[in-house]
Amino acid sequence: MSEMTTSSRSRVLAGPDVFERICEEILRRERFLLTSHARPDGDSIGSQLAMAYALDALGKQVRLVNADAAPDHYREFPGLDRIEIAERCDAEADALIVMECSDLTRTGVSGLEGHYIINIDHHAGNRMYGALNWFDESAAACGEMVFDLIRALGVSLTREIATHIYLAILTDTGSFHHSNITPRTFDICRQTVEAGVNPAAMARRVFDSNSFGKLKLIGALLNAMELTDNGHLAVLAIDDDMLAACGCTHNDTEGVINLPLTAREIQAVVFFKVVASGDVRVSMRSKYDVDVRLVASEHGGGGHRNAAGFTVPGPLAEVRPQIIARLGKAIAEGMHRQEDDE
Ligand code: 5GP
Ligand code: MN
Secondary structure, eight states, X not given: OHHHHHHHHHHHHSOTTHHHHHHHHHHHOOEEEEEOOSSOOHHHHHHHHHHHHHHHHTTOEEEEEESSOOOGGGTTSTTGGGEEEOSBOOOOOSEEEEESOSSGGGGOOBSOTTSOEEEEEOOTTOOOOSSEEEEOTTOSSHHHHHHHHXXXXXXXXXXXXXXXXXXXXXXXXXXXXXXXOOHHHHHHHXXXXXXXXXXXXXXXXHHSOOOHHXXXXXXXXXXXXXXXXXXXEEEEEXXXXXXXXXXXXXXXXXXXXXGGGGSTTOOEEEEEEEOTTSOEEEEEEEOTTOOXXXXXXXXXXXXXXXXXXXXXXXXXXXXXXXXXHHHHHHHHHHHHHHHHHO
């Protein structure tokens, strides 16, 4: 039954024949290069490695490259050491499979332009930069799409593949919090559990793996949190002094942005990080109809309605009030729609 749901959905949303074409091209090519976005998250890592294990099973040659290393707590997952970290890649390949990237620059890796590109993504605003573009905004995670592909290629769900698909879904749904979760999300998860995934162990590995330093950092960040817009917007900011005081790196900030949303009043969170270049990296999360992707796209970034980001030149003191004001507007509009819906 799940196979039926899978293929009918793909045909409708992949555009005419794109899904079938991707299968054909994968089967007839030999050497694959796989990449995903810079600062990889659970969906990018999970999609990439599930795909790699599936290609292994088909007897293909596989290389994986990303611009940045995965956060520490992903490093114990199978195959992480296969991913090369490089800002440029001149590897030869018969096809480059790009997952989770709305445009090729999102990879953060240069030298990829000349390849035969298969683009698999679920972010709104995908630029369709591949020879084959499979875009499905309704997928709760890119890992759902990779699952479809793997099954259609006739590869069985090994424990490694199932682990990475579950990792992709668990993290990209915000541990089953976000709005694009569908029955098929659970159907895929059911199949991964049948293939040997232990959900409790996965949750512990992904969410209960903080260092003491990270706990201190969470305390410091929440202590310094500012509330605006009648308590509907939470503002977090981090600088190198705060990181150093807690013995942390930027990697340790992962996931912290979701904590303020656990307060009932808070509709959106913005997290400002000043990075080494002096640029300001802006991450946003929201609830319901508060559209943070729109705010990100106005600044050259992207993401989803409830999780998006972008990078702007500093200084922080200058950009901060502008972005807070823009988010105030997004909250007012989103809350309006919410009331209309009810
Ligand atoms: P995060 O805040 O965790 O870095 O990103 C949240 C979501 O927004 C993810 O889906 C991520 O891929 C997307 N995103 C974050 N930063 C950017 C960006 O600079 N450009 C685009 N296109 N998407 C982004
Ligand atoms: Mn994703």
